[in-house]
Amino acid sequence: MRIAIVGGSFDPxxxxxxxxxxxxxxxxxxxxVWFMPTASTPLKDHELTLNQERLAMIDLVVKQNPKFKVCTVxxxxxxxxYTYDTLKELIETYPEHExxxxIGNDQLEQFDKWYHADELVKMAHFVCFxxxxxxxxxxxxxxxxxMPAVPVSSSEIRVGNKLNYLPEEVLRYIYRNRLYVKEFVAARLTEKRYEHSxxxxxxxxEFALNxxxxxxxxxxxxxxHDIAKYMPKDEMLKWMESVCPENMEYPVAVWHGFVGAAVTKEIFLIDNPIIYNAIYHHVLGTSRDPYAMMVFCADKLDPLRGYDSSELIETCxxxxxxxxxxxxxxxxxxxxxx
Ligand SMILES: [Fe+2]
Ligand SMILES: [Fe+2]
Structure with missing residues (x-):
């Protein structure tokens, strides 16, 4: 059989x-086509998400096409x-395959840095897309x-951009297992506001559990809840105009609730009316939906605000x-x- 290997960190x-x-x-x-996730990439240095998590996401994709496989060598x-070691192992294990x-264009540029580059091109057909x-x-x-361009990279996705370039099942997996989600928020807030979030x-x-x-x-x-807190004013204005122009008379400090709800849905693709409603009302406390009440209270009673809120927390x-x-x-x- 002829096998194409697509290697990468797949994170995600x-x-x-x-x-x-x-x-x-x-x-x-x-x-x-065999997807070949790498344990650690010699030319890259960011810390990779757990092997089992990356593998689980690849599995979700592989399931959709009988010609897709995953190779965990x-x-x-x-x-x-090193690709050299991997190819050697593949050739030994599967002498019947070709x-x-x-590789991508970025890898083509660096190909002379690859370990035993001269040997590699004799061991397999290298193809640059x-x-x-x-x-x-x-x-x-x-x-x-x-190849037609797909303008997305895993690093963009890890900070919560271009999530629409993820297969639906993978996105669902990410949220279910809380992968990257803290980075989504950290990338848009100050450190203090991130800690508050x-x-x-x-x-x-805790409120939900109890x-x-x-x-x-x-x-x-x-x-x-505060995801839109530091959005530049002109951008905020655009969101307000398209999402809830009727709320423009509210003070600007209140807007981040309305816009945050919309951003959570449109950018982070969390399409859940309960979540939308709770974030929408979190600044003013204008909804008696249980989740809206929970976030309103948690926001006001956050221990990081520096006053003793323990009694009210217990009541909640x-x-x-x-x-x-x-x-x-x-x-x-x-x-x-x-
Ligand atoms: Fe807020
Ligand atoms: Fe807040």
Missing amino acids: IHDGHIQMANQALQSLGVDE ELERLGKS FYWI DRDGELAESKYDIMCMT LSVARLCE NGYDMHIAYYIGLF KKNIEKGFDLVVQQNREYLKRG
């Missing part, structure tokens, strides 16, 4: 990788993985093919409605005092 796997695999099937006429090997090793239309020159025997998320979880509600939903409401744990009424009352007095 996205439409760009899938496009490469499909392209290999179509243009190279290979019988199968590099994951199983401890320490650095291998096509797919050029994504940006400007093919690098190479002295090596590498076949180059152009984590603290509110924890408190929301009041018999879904902790996972509560966590995401807490985590994302016992009975969120009662706690909510007390927090609303306290907030009203606080505002009156100015």
